[in-house]
Amino acid sequence: xKAKMEFDMENPDDIMSHLRATHANEMALFIWxxxxxxxxxxxKEDMSFMDAMDLIEEKLNELPFDIEEIIR
Numbered sequence: 001x002k003a004k005m006e007f008d009m010e011n012p013d014d015i016m017s018h019l020r021a022t023h024a025n026e027m028a029l030f031i032w033x034x035x036x037x038x039x040x041x042x043x044k045e046d047m048s049f050m051d052a053m054d055l056i057e058e059k060l061n062e063l064p065f066d067i068e069e070i071i072r
Contacts, residue, residue, distance in 0.1 A: 016070060023065045030063060 007018040020027075038059055042052045060067060 016072065019065065019070050023063075023070065026064060030059070034059070 005021060007014040007021075009015060009018070034056070038055060041047075042055065047055065
């Protein structure tokens with residue numbers, strides 16, 4: 001079986017959908033890492049709320065795309 005997705009790259013909504021589809025794997029891996037590594041580290045190290053937020057922000061900034069371009 002094959003699936004084919006088509007996007008009109010002149011349509012802003014389609015461009016955003018294309019970016020979401022293109023980066024779906026990285027988003028899934030980020031969520032998995034957040035659940036299994038980052039949150040456990042926060043609990044294990046008894047981080048303050050602000051330290052936890054800084055760590056999550058740091059992990060978001062490591063993503064190979066700008067989340068603001070995908071969710072508007």
